[in-house]
Amino acid sequence: MSLGTFKGGAHPYEGKALSENCAIKALSFDGEYVFPLSQHIGAPAKPCVQVGDTVLAGQVIAEAGGFISANVLSSVSGTVKAIEPRMQVSGFPVMSVVVDSDGRFEPVEGSGQKRDIDSLSKDEIRDLVKASGIVGLGGAGFPTSVKLMPKNDDAIDYFIANGSECEPYLTSDYRLMLECGEKVVGGIKVCLRLFPHAQGIIAIEDNKPEAIKHMKELVKNESRIKVMELKTKYPEGGERQLINAVTGRYINSSMLPADAGCIVHNLATLIAVYEAVAEGKPLTEKVITVTGDAVAAPGNFRVRLGSSYKQILEACGGLKRDAKKFICGGPMMGQALYELDCPVTKPSSALCAFIHDDVAENPTTACIRCGRCVAACPEHLVPPMMVKAANADDMDGFEKLGGMECMECGTCSYVCPARRPLTQTFKYARKKVAALRKIRAAEEKQRKEHEEAAKKEAEKKAEDMKKNETGKEAASWR
Amino acid sequence: MALNEDKKLYHVSSSPHVRSNVTTRKIMTDVAIAMLPATALGIYRFGLHALLTVVLTVAAAVISEYLYEYLMKRPITISDGSAVVTGMILALNMPPQIPYWIPMLGSVFAIVVVKQLYGGIGQNFMNPALAARCFLLISFSKAMTDFSASFPAGADAVSGATPLAVLKAGGEASLSDLFFGNIPGTIGEISVLMLLIGAAYLLIRGVISIRIPAVYILTVAVFMGLFGGRGFDLYYIACEVCAGGLIFGAFFMATDYVTTPITPLGQIIFAVAIGLLTGVFRVFGASAEGVSYAIIIGNIIAPLIERATVPTPFGKGRYAEITKKLMNENKGGGR
Numbered sequence: 001m002s003l004g005t006f007k008g009g010a011h012p013y014e015g016k017a018l019s020e021n022c023a024i025k026a027l028s029f030d031g032e033y034v035f036p037l038s039q040h041i042g043a044p045a046k047p048c049v050q051v052g053d054t055v056l057a058g059q060v061i062a063e064a065g066g067f068i069s070a071n072v073l074s075s076v077s078g079t080v081k082a083i084e085p086r087m088q089v090s091g092f093p094v095m096s097v098v099v100d101s102d103g104r105f106e107p108v109e110g111s112g113q114k115r116d117i118d119s120l121s122k123d124e125i126r127d128l129v130k131a132s133g134i135v136g137l138g139g140a141g142f143p144t145s146v147k148l149m150p151k152n153d154d155a156i157d158y159f160i161a162n163g164s165e166c167e168p169y170l171t172s173d174y175r176l177m178l179e180c181g182e183k184v185v186g187g188i189k190v191c192l193r194l195f196p197h198a199q200g201i202i203a204i205e206d207n208k209p210e211a212i213k214h215m216k217e218l219v220k221n222e223s224r225i226k227v228m229e230l231k232t233k234y235p236e237g238g239e240r241q242l243i244n245a246v247t248g249r250y251i252n253s254s255m256l257p258a259d260a261g262c263i264v265h266n267l268a269t270l271i272a273v274y275e276a277v278a279e280g281k282p283l284t285e286k287v288i289t290v291t292g293d294a295v296a297a298p299g300n301f302r303v304r305l306g307s308s309y310k311q312i313l314e315a316c317g318g319l320k321r322d323a324k325k326f327i328c329g330g331p332m333m334g335q336a337l338y339e340l341d342c343p344v345t346k347p348s349s350a351l352c353a354f355i356h357d358d359v360a361e362n363p364t365t366a367c368i369r370c371g372r373c374v375a376a377c378p379e380h381l382v383p384p385m386m387v388k389a390a391n392a393d394d395m396d397g398f399e400k401l402g403g404m405e406c407m408e409c410g411t412c413s414y415v416c417p418a419r420r421p422l423t424q425t426f427k428y429a430r431k432k433v434a435a436l437r438k439i440r441a442a443e444e445k446q447r448k449e450h451e452e453a454a455k456k457e458a459e460k461k462a463e464d465m466k467k468n469e470t471g472k473e474a475a476s477w478r
Numbered sequence: 479m480a481l482n483e484d485k486k487l488y489h490v491s492s493s494p495h496v497r498s499n500v501t502t503r504k505i506m507t508d509v510a511i512a513m514l515p516a517t518a519l520g521i522y523r524f525g526l527h528a529l530l531t532v533v534l535t536v537a538a539a540v541i542s543e544y545l546y547e548y549l550m551k552r553p554i555t556i557s558d559g560s561a562v563v564t565g566m567i568l569a570l571n572m573p574p575q576i577p578y579w580i581p582m583l584g585s586v587f588a589i590v591v592v593k594q595l596y597g598g599i600g601q602n603f604m605n606p607a608l609a610a611r612c613f614l615l616i617s618f619s620k621a622m623t624d625f626s627a628s629f630p631a632g633a634d635a636v637s638g639a640t641p642l643a644v645l646k647a648g649g650e651a652s653l654s655d656l657f658f659g660n661i662p663g664t665i666g667e668i669s670v671l672m673l674l675i676g677a678a679y680l681l682i683r684g685v686i687s688i689r690i691p692a693v694y695i696l697t698v699a700v701f702m703g704l705f706g707g708r709g710f711d712l713y714y715i716a717c718e719v720c721a722g723g724l725i726f727g728a729f730f731m732a733t734d735y736v737t738t739p740i741t742p743l744g745q746i747i748f749a750v751a752i753g754l755l756t757g758v759f760r761v762f763g764a765s766a767e768g769v770s771y772a773i774i775i776g777n778i779i780a781p782l783i784e785r786a787t788v789p790t791p792f793g794k795g796r797y798a799e800i801t802k803k804l805m806n807e808n809k810g811g812g813r
Contacts, residue, residue, distance in 0.1 A: 260801055331494060331496040336495060358496045359491040359497070365599075368599060369600060369736050374741065374789075401788060402794070405791040405794070413497075414496060417501050419497055
């Protein structure tokens with residue numbers, strides 16, 4: 001069988017050997033837990049507790065602030081200490097609920113309630129997912145309940161569990177497949193109840209043969225679920241590339257996967273769905289990989305949301321050498337941290353600590369037009385042309401070259417022998433185009449309103465004049 | 479606020495935070511290594527003069543780059559190795575008894591006029607070594623086309639013609655001589671075997687793709703078959719492909735990053751264009767050879783080709799059609 005894949009991509013150093021054989025260990029801490037109100041794509045949640053309130057583990061402490069938003073739950077029992085801005089991995093302070101743990105982790109009433117997934121209605125499943133505050137745990141943080149609500153349930157042909165874990169160094173999804181594979185299958189079964197025509201597919205890169213074997217064994221009696229092997233290549237697990245590798249279909253930036261009859265979920269998300277729906281366990285924990293050449297004992301750890309990275313790193317043995325760089329997430333798309341006292345949020349997947357800072361140690365030189373970025377771009381774009389347009393502030397040109405199709409995967413910057421900041425330039429340019437679009441839309445709206453008002457004014461004047469004239473005529477008649 | 483001012487702060491950067499280990503310098507080193515087999519054979523065949531020609535040409539290229547950048551107060555870039563490659567390509571294009579000052583002057587022209595005046599590495603619109611060779615060919619035609627000293631022992635040195643000229647005059651060439659370098663010619667282009675060893679190294683190392691060389695050589699072969707006057711005589715066509723600078727040009731000059739299109743379709747169009755030009759120059763031109771001029775003209779039209787061949791982004795245009803088709807198929811059978 002040929003392996004599913006896409007055109008382009010790169011092969012960064014995998015680094016997974018550091019932690020792939022380390023079984024998941026649970027870490028627990030006393031003290032303060034921080035729950036940012038915005039740890040998902042969409043509107044921030046609205047706090048529904050007050051300073052001084054007592055909360056339980058699994059209790060909703062902030063409610064979804066809109067359709068595309070998600071509940072925020074406390075992962076511990078204790079007292080609300082503060083509601084204030086706290087530092088995030090993004091490098092900015094974000095409004096957060098701070099809970100002082102009482103160390104007992106007392107669960108909220110009703111948790112642990114087992115349910116038979118086959119007897120639940122579609123609405124019940126969606127409500128449970130929504131109430132549990134589940135968002136995409138792979139890194140994007142898109143609210144899962146929204147993803148599970150396409151326009152037409154019957155039009156979904158493929159339900160894809162993303163187990164490719166193409167980001168270097170990360171091994172948490174791999175460990176989850178080996179240790180909680182049946183929950184992944186359970187999560188898919190729950191979701192397949194929503195989409196009667198969908199085929200469930202667990203997509204795994206071929207650098208994880210153990211996981212492939214294990215998952216194949218688990219689904220051998222499932223008629224609607226199968227395992228698909230993918231070529232190991234970055235970014236195989238990008239949503240658009242994954243859909244292409246599995247189904248041959250293509251989606252672009254203005255389409256949702258559902259428009260191509262597909263729904264993609266990270267497999268950690270599916271485990272959360274299964275636990276929330278079948279086991280009555282809301283999303284309060286997360287498995288993250290702590291790894292990198294500076295870490296004393298790399299491994300995979302189950303931690304409560306809201307724990308601080310600093311605590312986690314200390315608890316798992318700290319550093320063996322001075323680290324130059326800390327990254328939340330993987331080295332290709334993760335966020336560099338300038339301090340470690342930031343909370344674990346739902347989309348967090350790893351903490352990497354590296355002795356070397358590849359970026360600082362590789363100064364930019366002139367582009368030699370080698371075309372490696374063109375060959376590697378999974379979106380089939382031409383980065384050198386886009387950079388020229390962006391640097392010349394030619395945003396129309398940037399858009400024409402497909403700039404808004406860029407998904408900022410970092411492949412072009414990775415392969416560039418001149419170490420040019422390609423992805424970085426595109427991030428900036430894409431933000432600028434988005435802002436310009438907003439401004440233009442607002443101006444257009446204003447212009448239309450203005451026009452309409454002027455039109456009404458003119459109509460009114462014409463009417464008045466008519467009235468006056470008829471009035472005059474009437475007067476002259478008299 | 480949780481931010482303490484006295485805390486140690488770590489490096490930050492925008493993702494990605496890792497870089498591949500390929501650098502401009504490594505690429506240039508690979509290109510230089512790939513030219514070593516051909517250089518070695520040239521030196522073996524033509525002796526000390528050829529060795530000194532290579533050394534002096536490379537030295538002139540590197541020194542002129544250093545001096546220009548030093549005088550212009552610009553960052554010194556000689557360590558990226560591109561000047562070495564330029565010098566080597568130029569030297570390998572020289573007849574074996576060339577007076578040393580000619581290729582050295584060519585190096586200065588290549589680096590200062592063609593490369594640095596246009597902004598340095600990555601900015602030149604012509605391959606510097608090729609432009610310099612054309613400059614020297616026009617300026618010093620006699621010395622540049624004098625191959626009398628390069629004849630293998632026992633060969634007929636009186637006619638003074640290279641295999642390509644012999645072919646053009648209606649004569650025959652020996653494919654095995656072309657392959658193993660038993661012919662008169664420039665220092666680096668006499669042995670197809672040595673050039674192919676270097677080309678294989680570049681392909682294996684991923685420095686070049688086979689796209690441009692393959693399409694270029696194929697186009698020349700077809701053109702010579704059609705217009706060479708001897709029909710599709712395979713031996714004749716193979717000789718045409720192996721003679722002159724075609725193999726050297728196809729793998730080492732037409733693959734120059736800076737002066738060829740970066741789009742995949744653009745590279746194919748570029749290769750066809752220079753293939754046709756080479757054929758036209760060889761069949762209808764005054765001289766037997768046309769590779770250098772063909773590639774130079776190709777370099778000039780490369781930006782235009784590139785602009786016209788921007789690929790369709792993922793999921794747009796024809797990809798949307800494929801998606802639609804696949805979804806309709808699924809609707810018919812899958813449900």
